[in-house]
Amino acid sequence: MRKNMVVVEGSYAVAHAVKVCRPNVISAYPITPQTHIVEDLAQFAADGEMNCEYMNVESEFSAISALIGASAAGARTYSSTTSQGLALMHEALFNASGMRLPIVMTVVNRALSAPINIWNDQQDSISQRDTGWIQLYAEDVQESADMTPQIYKLAEDEDVLLPAMSCMDGFILSHVYEPVILLEQSLTDEFLPAYDPEFTLDPKNPMSFGAFADPGTYTEFRYKQEKAMGVALEKIEEIANEFKDIYGRYYGGLIDGYVLDDAEIVIMAMGSIIGTVKDTIDELRIQGESVGLLKVRSFRPFPTEAIRKALKNAKVVITLDKNISIGKNEGALCTEVKACLHNTDNRVPVIGFMLGHGGRDIPINMIKKIINKAKLVEKGIFIESEFADLREDLA
Amino acid sequence: MSLLKPGHRGCAGCGDAFAGKFVLDALGEDVVIVSPTGCLEVFTTPYPESAWGVPWIHSLFENAAAVASGVEAAMNALGKKNNTKIVIIGGDGATFDIGLQAISGAFERGHDITYICVDNEAYMNTGIQRSGATPLYASTTTSPHGKVSIGNPQHKKNMPAIIAAHGSPYVATASIGYAPDMIKKVKKAAQVKGPTYVHVHAPCCTGWKFDSSKTIEIGRLAVETAMWPLYEMENGEITNVRKIKNRKPVEEYLKVQGRFKHLFTMDGKNEGIKKVQAIADWNAKHFGLE
Numbered sequence: 001m002r003k004n005m006v007v008v009e010g011s012y013a014v015a016h017a018v019k020v021c022r023p024n025v026i027s028a029y030p031i032t033p034q035t036h037i038v039e040d041l042a043q044f045a046a047d048g049e050m051n052c053e054y055m056n057v058e059s060e061f062s063a064i065s066a067l068i069g070a071s072a073a074g075a076r077t078y079s080s081t082t083s084q085g086l087a088l089m090h091e092a093l094f095n096a097s098g099m100r101l102p103i104v105m106t107v108v109n110r111a112l113s114a115p116i117n118i119w120n121d122q123q124d125s126i127s128q129r130d131t132g133w134i135q136l137y138a139e140d141v142q143e144s145a146d147m148t149p150q151i152y153k154l155a156e157d158e159d160v161l162l163p164a165m166s167c168m169d170g171f172i173l174s175h176v177y178e179p180v181i182l183l184e185q186s187l188t189d190e191f192l193p194a195y196d197p198e199f200t201l202d203p204k205n206p207m208s209f210g211a212f213a214d215p216g217t218y219t220e221f222r223y224k225q226e227k228a229m230g231v232a233l234e235k236i237e238e239i240a241n242e243f244k245d246i247y248g249r250y251y252g253g254l255i256d257g258y259v260l261d262d263a264e265i266v267i268m269a270m271g272s273i274i275g276t277v278k279d280t281i282d283e284l285r286i287q288g289e290s291v292g293l294l295k296v297r298s299f300r301p302f303p304t305e306a307i308r309k310a311l312k313n314a315k316v317v318i319t320l321d322k323n324i325s326i327g328k329n330e331g332a333l334c335t336e337v338k339a340c341l342h343n344t345d346n347r348v349p350v351i352g353f354m355l356g357h358g359g360r361d362i363p364i365n366m367i368k369k370i371i372n373k374a375k376l377v378e379k380g381i382f383i384e385s386e387f388a389d390l391r392e393d394l395a
Numbered sequence: 396m397s398l399l400k401p402g403h404r405g406c407a408g409c410g411d412a413f414a415g416k417f418v419l420d421a422l423g424e425d426v427v428i429v430s431p432t433g434c435l436e437v438f439t440t441p442y443p444e445s446a447w448g449v450p451w452i453h454s455l456f457e458n459a460a461a462v463a464s465g466v467e468a469a470m471n472a473l474g475k476k477n478n479t480k481i482v483i484i485g486g487d488g489a490t491f492d493i494g495l496q497a498i499s500g501a502f503e504r505g506h507d508i509t510y511i512c513v514d515n516e517a518y519m520n521t522g523i524q525r526s527g528a529t530p531l532y533a534s535t536t537t538s539p540h541g542k543v544s545i546g547n548p549q550h551k552k553n554m555p556a557i558i559a560a561h562g563s564p565y566v567a568t569a570s571i572g573y574a575p576d577m578i579k580k581v582k583k584a585a586q587v588k589g590p591t592y593v594h595v596h597a598p599c600c601t602g603w604k605f606d607s608s609k610t611i612e613i614g615r616l617a618v619e620t621a622m623w624p625l626y627e628m629e630n631g632e633i634t635n636v637r638k639i640k641n642r643k644p645v646e647e648y649l650k651v652q653g654r655f656k657h658l659f660t661m662d663g664k665n666e667g668i669k670k671v672q673a674i675a676d677w678n679a680k681h682f683g684l685e
Binding site: 202213 | 436437440454468469479499500
């Protein structure tokens with residue numbers, strides 16, 4: 001396997017993965033740190049390596065809007081964005097999911113303004129939680145690339161038909177050079193069938209898309225989106241396994257565990273921080289500490305049952321969030337994990353730590369400090385949720 | 396039967412409905428229609444019904460030109476474009492105001508699309524609020540006349556000129572009061588390759604406050620007074636204008652509409668009417684209508 005590896009930038013690995021998925025229409029608008037992906041795709045198109053319409057649009061709002069039209073016309077579609085660009089798309093994100101258009105976007109996670117900041121956290125995609133888009137979070141560059149055909153297959157499944165975001169941390173993954181295996185065209189063609197939707201804009205068979213629904217009909221549209229998310233819960237596992245059969249790589253389906261089964265302290269997180277947490281756990285395990293990791297790969301649909309099962313032996317749960325719901329003093333993962341346990345007998349304490357906002361570095365020592373704080377719960381000192389990395393001189 | 400089927404929820408005497416019908420009469424079945432949010436969108440598609448006998452998509456208020464760009468790109472990519480016309484039918488709010496950026500982008504990119512602005516000169520779907528298309532002194536719910544207000548204080552934006560400045564190969568104005576002329580222009584716009592634009596004046600009996608039997612008549616009065624000049628522009632140059640014989644004074648157009656009634660009753664009324672007349676005079680001179 002090693003001989004197939006090349007050292008490329010994360011953005012290139014993802015752009016290459018998009019290319020082998022054979023999208024028909026790509027819309028592009030530059031925004032850091034997403035830009036390298038659309039630049040690489042532009043070069044593929046310019047070199048005649050892609051048979052697609054590559055559209056330079058005048059805003060992210062038009063980037064997503066163009067894909068809504070293209071997807072309704074039967075195309076496999078792609079764009080990538082981040083931060084302000086994703087926020088600008090907000091209204092259209094609801095529209096794409098309500099119309100059940102399986103648009104795929106890479107979200108290169110970045111902080112939101114103000115203050116303006118181009119570095120990584122996950123406030124952007126977390127803030128789009130309720131738009132009806134599938135959200136998967138990748139741990140490293142290879143997973144970011146591999147997630148691309150997986151998420152197309154998921155979004156386009158005829159029982160799902162939901163738009164989907166493949167989330168990768170800005171700079172940490174998008175700009176890092178790592179040895180990766182670029183996705184093979186032949187394997188991708190085997191894994192991902194051509195997109196052939198039943199309903200399209202076609203003069204031979206006219207249909208109306210985006211009708212007006214009154215109180216008598218609106219609710220069922222939402223209900224059916226929720227039902228489709230339920231189907232996606234099952235398909236994510238299935239598709240991850242199919243991917244493993246064809247490409248030989250696996251990252252978990254909805255969730256993944258790392259020395260989890262016997263762990264008394266379980267750390268939960270999403271995205272590139274997983275690597276740091278694993279290194280921390282490796283060190284602590286040598287010292288005999290009972291610490292494990294529960295990686296959340298799918299945030300929408302939220303894997304309630306899988307998480308309940310995975311946490312059944314935990315004595316303390318730590319959630320790490322690169323986002324905050326201001327006014328709740330919690331990150332989204334913390335809130336959702338608490339909520340998912342509430343109607344069960346499992347009364348394990350869930351302690352939330354927010355960190356890494358605006359790209360602040362997260363070293364191993366910080367994870368260790370967090371674990372030590374969480375351990376205080378055994379002595380009856382309970383922290384509900386707090387910032388883990390505040391600078392006292394500025395706070 | 397028209398491809399815009401009867402039984403929709405448009406008001407009696409609705410100018411938008413005429414416009415929608417004339418557009419489909421001009422284009423036939425081989426089209427994809429994109430509608431931004433607005434009266435026409437709402438009254439034609441109360442789920443699960445639809446008045447559209449052609450493929451139709453509505454996404455949002457401000458993105459129709461971008462959606463149409465995507466439809467065109469997809470049909471090209473999939474080899475399905477052939478002679479199919481991709482046509483936007485949008486109101487003045489969606490065109491002059493909230494959707495202008497997406498229109499600019501689409502026209503700059505040069506998609507093979509036709510944009511039809513159906514201009515009833517205010518946000519009628521939300522209840523007669525002023526837009527960038529509302530004419531000077533028209534009373535709307537957000538530009539009402541009052542003790543210290545003479546109605547909408549701004550001039551109507553010159554939308555066809557903005558489109559022409561993008562290098563559009565074909566820009567035309569039309570009126571539902573002159574159906575054969577409008578149909579001819581819509582056909583031509585669809586046939587010309589590239590992004591083309593037809594700006595259709597469409598009186599609204601509800602918003603302009605006139606009897607629903609007068610829609611066509613008032614549409615014609617706008618043209619006959621030079622308040623709405625009819626012309627064609629090809630590659631930025633005016634190539635055709637509809638001449639007016641015996642131009643009527645603007646009073647004849649203003650006095651039959653409730654939205655201008657205050658101009659005839661308020662103090663210093665003549666000053667207001669004079670200013671409106673000056674707009675018509677400028678149109679007549681600028682476009683060589685006489």
